[in-house]
Amino acid sequence: MSLQGLNHYFNTFHALKDIALEIAAGEYVTLLGPSGCGKTTLLSVLGGFVQPTRGQVLIGGRDMTRVAPAKRPTTTMFQDYALFPHMSLCDNVGFGLRMAGQGRRARDARAMEMLDLVGLSDAADKRPHALSGGQRQRVALARALAVEPDVLLLDEPLGALDLKLRRAMQDELKEIQRKVGTTFVHVTHDQEEAMAIADRIVVMNAGRIEDEGTPARVYRAPATLFAADFMGEMNHIPAQVTDAGVETAFGALPSQGVRAGRATACLRPEAITTGDAGFALGAATVRDAAFFGTHCRAHVIPEAAPELVLIAHLPPGALPEPGARLMLSTDPAAVKIYPMEA
Amino acid sequence: MSLQGLNHYFNTFHALKDIALEIAAGEYVTLLGPSGCGKTTLLSVLGGFVQPTRGQVLIGGRDMTRVAPAKRPTTTMFQDYALFPHMSLCDNVGFGLRMAGQGRRARDARAMEMLDLVGLSDAADKRPHALSGGQRQRVALARALAVEPDVLLLDEPLGALDLKLRRAMQDELKEIQRKVGTTFVHVTHDQEEAMAIADRIVVMNAGRIEDEGTPARVYRAPATLFAADFMGEMNHIPAQVTDAGVETAFGALPSQGVRAGRATACLRPEAITTGDAGFALGAATVRDAAFFGTHCRAHVIPEAAPELVLIAHLPPGALPEPGARLMLSTDPAAVKIYPMEA
Amino acid sequence: MMRLLPWAYLLAAFVFIYLPVGTLVLFSFQEGGLPVPPFEGPSLRWYGDILSDGDLMGALGNSLMVAFGSSAVAVTLGFFAAYGLARHVLPGSALLRGLLIAPLTVSYLIVGLGLLIVLTRTGIGLSLVTAGIGHVVINLPLAFAIIYAAMGAQQQNAERAARDLGAGEAQVIALVTVPMLLPAILAAFFLSVTLSWDEFIISFLLTRFDVTLPVEIWSLLRSGLSPRLNAIGSLVFLVSVAVVLLLEILVFRKRP
């Protein structure tokens, strides 16, 4: 699947800007970005529900830009699942096959097989409203997979679930993708979800792709400041890039090839450790701290730059008291420098 | 604030069962529990919207069980905010003062002050529908605080917000509570939220209080299996308690005073470390693993108990490949034993 | 005292609401020829009388035909209009919606008068069909509004899903849209039948020999004060109430 030079306008609103993307067969890709950034629009272009103003969609090498949704090897799973409330689960899952003209026998058999895959073969005769949110999501998945699409498009498939169920369903979704081997393109605005599930994350912002790559790469070395912020909590430290290197309130850092001028040095909370190994941040005062189970999240005010408030994840062992004084440092490789936007 | 022997029935349904709770002035308490466990009912009893079938509500030592909401030193902030859509923000915030008979001048001044506190003084003339969810929440807070309640009751105040905004608003809520010094009682079903914000967490289940204490205490040493599970991901290991100690597939553990019989040993994913210090879990095979930014979350199958799938949080450094073999261990103090429920 | 006030009001309101209906039904069992106190009876005399009245029973049949026929047309047109406007971008769609709703803001008399003028000028002539046409005019806006309001994003996504799975437009409508909107469609149909069943002035102006029940009752009313009127009125009322209660129990109770 390949997208080239995609642009889309809603009237005068430029919703997709120069999107180019390659998706390999069998890959699990997430489109991640804030609300309104164009994720649904991009997915709709892939699914054929929206015709892009410019650009091409190739699937398996064939140009599919103007092909109707039903004629594409893609199937979409909608955010609200869009199950047919008046049909049994079996009829829901068999709907695509019915449209393809399969007889009742054949399609019921296939539907049962798919329901089995998602662990719901017992409930085949129920109606969707008798199911919990998580079960509905599985039925939607079964329905989409029943027509054996080459590419499955999922628009915020877990958006309607509560946090706990959401985390559980992520595991299942990934598991099923592994079993069926279909390409999954999954839209979400939850970066934890994207990291938990994706082979590759595509970070979008305001109609553009900001970064793409494996979860670890995008988290650790995001291509842009936006991607850096979006992938998780981030401390911003003002910096000045000169030919000699990078100047910060905490001392000099090695240059990272950023053009000279004002810049931002970024540092994840969990990269801050107590002690003075690596790049020293010096002494800091704890403003407040809260216990988060796996760590303590603290707001600290470094003495070297008292106008900053840094967020640090400290070991969960002991909750630091407000006012406590700590010595902090970090691994210089964990600090990323981005030019200040104009 | 003190609750004694509270019981409430909706017709025959026993919604609150023998609730006893003390809340100190200036405390930030969260009521945490799954949907339908009685959180809203309990809060309604505090606010005076529901009269308990039995038991007493004392506020500042006075019996308030049958006092009308308006006459109590409590103010409630509702889950849907219940902002008056036909009034400007300023009028919304000033409503309580208007009812108290304050003149327009005085109440507008106070309303502006409160809007300023929540960072919305610019929008004083707007109507609620022109605001985002997060902004609405702040207005609701300002409105509730404007009447200077001794106790502020919040019913899922962040429930309608998306995850990111929710985390940001938690910081703000805590910050404001610190500034005004009012007692906050905050209902939520999100344990991360509860931990992030509360001085004390009250875990509820099916109308009962299961546990209460500081976030760290409740997380680390939950009083019941329910509380243990509800506070975060937990590995369950079947165990057998005898007079001699506790038997598990991984060996014996010191007794924790649990009565003899079948039991469950619980272990948080982050308590599992590689290596063999402490209590050894032995070799295990990685089934799959995903990068989560601050850690890698892996499903592992221990060789000592191949029917179990343990979840372990491993250091973020290197994502283990499926099939990799690891040696795992844990701190025996991190393992909690609960008797098997009947 | 203050606690009793609402209940006293409720009671008074129910007395007011049921006063005419109660009187109507009571005196339908009057033995004598005048439906006013004192009550002599009970007697089923007048029920026997109306049930054997061919004109009245004919009008009843006509009313049923007009009500169901015109409602079927109104709901069908309303449904397709709602589907077209909710699911497709049309230029000036707000204006179109306004136009479709407009007859709602016009008195029935005016609708009837306008149609009367046009129908007689064009020589189409009057019949039950023309009355039905008038009823469609007044019920179409309601059917459209009810169904349009029910066409939410949830159905839209289900329709898309169906299309995505290979359904053609007709299949989408028949297999997804209509079944999903069935409650709204039924509600619109039911309301439309009720209004058409009860409508007088349009039927009065636009029918010729075959008339609907309200028009027949009207001429009955012009030909003598009689418990017959009570009987036919009560019969219609009691049957309608039975239908309403049945619907309430069978259809609407089920919904949460």
Add this chain to the structure above:
Amino acid sequence: MSDGTARRGWGFTAPALIWTLAFFVVPFVVMGAMSLATLDGRTLVWDLSLANYIELGQKAYLARAIMVSLEITLTVTAVSVLLAYPLAWIIAFHVPRRWQRLALLLAILPFWTSYVVRSYAWLLVLAREGVVNNTLMALGVIAEPVTLANTRFATVTGFVHFFVMLLTLTIFSNLVQLSPNYRRAAMDLGANAFQTFRHVILPLTLPGIVTGAFLTFVLCIGDYVTPQILGGNTELTVPQVIMVQLGRRADFPLAAALAIVLMGIVSLAYLASARWLRLDRI
């Protein structure tokens, strides 16, 4: 986001549009044109004159009919709203939940008596020897029967009966759609029951009330049956005068002019209430 082409959209919408155009708009326009014609003897003269409208000004009974219609309609609308609101309120907030549907159903059940019969039934109730007079005399409240039927009071009563049911339904659904938290929040912030109503509930239900009141206005001002049966012809409303022009004189032009005036009044009512009207959400 839309799923189809404009052409398809037109295909679906066209039948209803054509119907509305052919059987509503065209007749309306023809009627408008007709109001500019005059009747010479029994022949229609299309002389595009305002004679019919001038006649409205000249003949006192025509102007009076407009006044009568307006007075009756405004009274009915106001009284119906004032009576229906408390009823809807009580059903929504005082009647226990499980009885609510039943109470509401009971409150609107007489809807299903035939419209013509309902007015007739009021005649029986209000008659000199009807139920009301009989009861009041039996109770010793009055010595002589009072005249109730064949008066404006009777017309208004018949109308109010019908519209109280209609408005109770619309206001009730408005009240129960409101989050109960609005009331709780207001009470919690110190408002008493009246203040809660005045400052919170009333403004929030205003669109529902206005929509219901507008429909009441439209249906009431255009109705012929109720004043004809209950009013005793002691004063004529516009629809009655229209029917007289049609029935006795076949004066279609004057009837059309009256209908256009009626339409004008309804349009004014529409403009006056447009701010709150939610016609597509009934």
Add this chain to the structure above:
Amino acid sequence: EGELNALVWCDHTDPALIEPFEEAHDVKVNLREYEGTGAALALLDQSRPGDWDVLVIDGIDVFRAVEAGILAPLPADELPTADFFPEVVMEANNTVDGTTYAVTEKFGYNTISYNSDKVDAADMESLSTVWSEKYDGRISIYDYYLPVMGLAAIAEGIPTADIDAEALDTIGGTLSTMRSRAASVAGVVAAQTALATGEVDIVVGGGEWLTAGLAGEQPELTWTIPEEGAVLWSQSIGVLEGSEQPDLALEFVKYITGPEGQARLATSSCFWGMPANAKAGDVLSDDQKALLRWDQQPDYLERTQLYPAPDMDLDIEMQDLWLETLQQ
């Protein structure tokens, strides 16, 4: 089975009247009721020729229908007018330029109906005391301008035939007094109802047509022709020009004017009235004849006058005056 379309008054809709004809001729008679002559003429104007076969119309308005060219000539010799009460053959009404276009079928009086238990019968014998102060609020006026204005004229000593624009001023004053005493202005049924339920005690413009049908149950409801006299109403029936079955239509006219048809028409459910054909007396029962006051007819016919017969302009003036009075 054929169909016959008749435009009629409500008394023709009684199945007891129509069904025997339908059976005898194996035909379905479609009936459409109307109230005022204007409406009937307008309806006929807008119809296609052949739509209608039979018309029932106020005797006084036959000439208007003839002027409009909508009535077909009738074979005078085939009609049973010889058996009629001579006073109601009314050639002047039914014949234009020597051609007969319609035939009288029923007649009666617009006069005073009242409840003899509630009012002093003597007061009813003079129009001047009928609508006096004494009966304020206990009167209903029959809602048809021609007979009521005729009564008002008679009260003022103006013969109904002499009513002109000038006379309307006088009549207007009387009408206004009448109206100010009245509790209601009522159509046939409303007036019946009002009287039967005690709503009012007097109906001005009423007569046998209003009370005869009720007399079985409420014998106290009665009627009289006061000393000043009253208005004589008559209705005629004719065949429409362009009828596609003129023969059948004529058969219908003959049936209605024959003794059986006349007896049934006289006692039809909507309102009673005297049959034009005296032979109907053989078919009617004695009780029915008593209620119709069969034997007093000569005296009544003597003392009553025909409806006013205004020309177009005067008619409009009279209607305006009527509506003006109602709205006063």
